[in-house]
Amino acid sequence: MTAVTVSRQDRTEHQQRRRRRIFSYVAMGIFAVVFLFPLVFMFVSSLKPDGQILSDVRSLRAFLPVGDISLDNYVGVFDRVPVARFMFNSVLVTTLIVGLGLVVNSMCGFALSRLEWKGRGVVLAVIIATLIVPFETIAIPMVYWVSKLPTLVFEGAVPKYDFGWLNTYQVQIIPFIANAFSIFLFTQYFSTIPKSLDEAARIDGAGWFTIYRKIVVPLAGPAFATVAILTFLPAWNSYLWPLMVVQEESLRPVMVGMQYFFQLNTAWGEVMAYTSLITLPVLIVFLSFQRAFVSSVAASGVKG
Amino acid sequence: MAAPAAVLLGLFLIVPVLLAFALSFTNARLISPNPPRFVGLDNFVRAFTQDPVFLRSVLNTFLFAIVVVPVQAGLGLLLAVLVNQKLRGVTFFRIVYFIPVVTSIVVVSILWKFMYQPTGLINSFIDTVTFGALQGADWLNNPSTALPAIIVLSIWQAVGFHMLIWLSGLQTIPDELYEAARMDGADAWAQFKNVTWPGLRSTMIFVLVTITIAALGLFVQIDVMTQGGPQDSTTTIVYHAVRKGYREQETGYGAAISLIFFVLVLVIALVQRFVTREKD
Numbered sequence: 097m098t099a100v101t102v103s104r105q106d107r108t109e110h111q112q113r114r115r116r117r118i119f120s121y122v123a124m125g126i127f128a129v130v131f132l133f134p135l136v137f138m139f140v141s142s143l144k145p146d147g148q149i150l151s152d153v154r155s156l157r158a159f160l161p162v163g164d165i166s167l168d169n170y171v172g173v174f175d176r177v178p179v180a181r182f183m184f185n186s187v188l189v190t191t192l193i194v195g196l197g198l199v200v201n202s203m204c205g206f207a208l209s210r211l212e213w214k215g216r217g218v219v220l221a222v223i224i225a226t227l228i229v230p231f232e233t234i235a236i237p238m239v240y241w242v243s244k245l246p247t248l249v250f251e252g253a254v255p256k257y258d259f260g261w262l263n264t265y266q267v268q269i270i271p272f273i274a275n276a277f278s279i280f281l282f283t284q285y286f287s288t289i290p291k292s293l294d295e296a297a298r299i300d301g302a303g304w305f306t307i308y309r310k311i312v313v314p315l316a317g318p319a320f321a322t323v324a325i326l327t328f329l330p331a332w333n334s335y336l337w338p339l340m341v342v343q344e345e346s347l348r349p350v351m352v353g354m355q356y357f358f359q360l361n362t363a364w365g366e367v368m369a370y371t372s373l374i375t376l377p378v379l380i381v382f383l384s385f386q387r388a389f390v391s392s393v394a395a396s397g398v399k400g
Numbered sequence: 401m402a403a404p405a406a407v408l409l410g411l412f413l414i415v416p417v418l419l420a421f422a423l424s425f426t427n428a429r430l431i432s433p434n435p436p437r438f439v440g441l442d443n444f445v446r447a448f449t450q451d452p453v454f455l456r457s458v459l460n461t462f463l464f465a466i467v468v469v470p471v472q473a474g475l476g477l478l479l480a481v482l483v484n485q486k487l488r489g490v491t492f493f494r495i496v497y498f499i500p501v502v503t504s505i506v507v508v509s510i511l512w513k514f515m516y517q518p519t520g521l522i523n524s525f526i527d528t529v530t531f532g533a534l535q536g537a538d539w540l541n542n543p544s545t546a547l548p549a550i551i552v553l554s555i556w557q558a559v560g561f562h563m564l565i566w567l568s569g570l571q572t573i574p575d576e577l578y579e580a581a582r583m584d585g586a587d588a589w590a591q592f593k594n595v596t597w598p599g600l601r602s603t604m605i606f607v608l609v610t611i612t613i614a615a616l617g618l619f620v621q622i623d624v625m626t627q628g629g630p631q632d633s634t635t636t637i638v639y640h641a642v643r644k645g646y647r648e649q650e651t652g653y654g655a656a657i658s659l660i661f662f663v664l665v666l667v668i669a670l671v672q673r674f675v676t677r678e679k680d
Contacts (some may be wrong), residue, residue, distance in 0.1 A: 134512065204406065230665055237655050269407075368511075
């Protein structure tokens with residue numbers, strides 16, 4: 097092969113690669129527009145009066161913060177519904193589900209991956225089997241079940257037994273603390289930490305809980321991050337469950353709070369302001385921890 | 401140390417599953433002075449012979465899944481291949497495609513409901529790009545367009561998740577395999593067919609199973625956007641179970657529908673596993 101033909105081949109290959117690169121960027125750009133335009137429309141519309149939102153959809157103005165821009169819709173939202181209360185409820189419920197979940201599920205993962213006990217295999221098998229049960233399957237029986245569970249109520253300062261968990265915080269939190277998939281992820285991750293560390297600690301007289309706290313937990317940062325992220329999203333976004341078990345306005349989370357906007361004439365500007373308000377916290381968390389989010393989702397697919 | 405989790409899973413997963421079985425054979429009501437009475441297979445007979453809305457729900461759920469599963473899986477793979485290239489800025493695009501996934505489906509549903517209004521954003525867009533040649537529809541109030549409209553936004557919301565799953569599968573395929581294929585003169589399509597695709601088998605099973613299970617559980621979009629209408633054209637199995645078992649307080653019948661849903665999920669997951677395993 098002469099030098100001339102080689103360089104010609106190189107050139108066509110180079111051109112081909114360039115063409116492919118341009119094509120890729122165009123395709124990725126179009127998809128970016130497709131995935132972003134509804135959200136841009138939402139945020140921009142939340143700043144406009146209803147009349148202008150409806151007239152702007154006929155042009156690109158729909159995506160630009162132009163015209164009569166104000167925070168009036170946000171003020172309107174706070175007037176119409178107890179947003180601050182809904183936010184507080186969602187933050188409380190989400191924090192407790194994620195926080196208590198990390199403790200309870202990691203302890204279970206520890207027991208399953210590092211302790212020798214009778215029935216361990218059976219418990220692990222049952223936990224993995226339950227991964228196939230979608231929440232929608234048990235939602236209806238669970239409403240029935242929690243409506244029969246005993247609970248403590250206070251009349252003044254006097255504690256009293258009563259039945260029924262409906263319209264409480266606990267009904268939104270306790271059923272979701274233990275999570276089979278979180279346990280599975282912890283079990284897998286913990287089994288990659290060398291067991292010789294445990295033995296060394298045991299020789300020094302450490303108990304199992306010390307080994308869990310002092311050796312395994314500090315080495316399992318990525319597993320904790322993954323579980324926190326994977327449990328945070330469904331907790332913040334939960335809708336079906338609180339819809340059924342919490343009728344009392346003061347205990348409702350943000351997603352169910354949206355229902356107040358379905359009644360009467362829909363004030364779309366205010367709806368867009370409300371949805372922007374409840375989307376922003378998640379978006380900020382996601383953009384700050386996007387690297388961890390991406391690897392968490394990837395981890396959730398590993399089990400294939 | 402496994403005790404707290406075991407107790408909680410027992411109370412809020414195992415017991416409800418057992419209850420789903422037990423209650424489906426009773427006439428239990430959510431609030432009732434009478435204890436549940438055993439009624440045998442009545443609930444199941446009722447679902448399949450006397451409840452046309454249930455049958456319609458099964459049909460709609462299947463229609464939804466049959467479109468969503470292949471389109472969402474395929475589109476997710478296409479996006480994954482795009483952002484798996486060694487190009488500047490691909491991380492930015494990965495993040496952008498994932499943003500709808502972190503946005504609540506409740507928010508997404510209400511937002512698209514607004515865009516689907518007769519004078520909304522979607523129709524203005526159709527009007528503009530076709531210079532008025534094509535007229536949009538009243539998407540959510542027309543029985544023939546309501547379900548397709550919901551399919552579009554459901555894929556839009558969830559496809560970024562499966563892009564990432566495909567992507568992590570793609571990244572397990574070693575570069576040497578592509579190099580070897582290039583040495584043999586394989587073009588881009590041949591590389592995809594002979595190197596990429598065979599390397600994605602286990603990822604594919606996971607993607608298909610998770611999309612199918614999620615698609616069969618369709619509820620929020622329906623509840624927020626159409627309440628099953630118009631003319632039952634968007635009612636789904638889970639929506640019907642909630643309508644009967646919760647809103648109309650017929651816990652026993654709702655549990656029976658939930659159980660049918662569960663059996664469906666189980667059968668489809670097993671069949672998918674079986675079919676995709678056989679080819680090895």
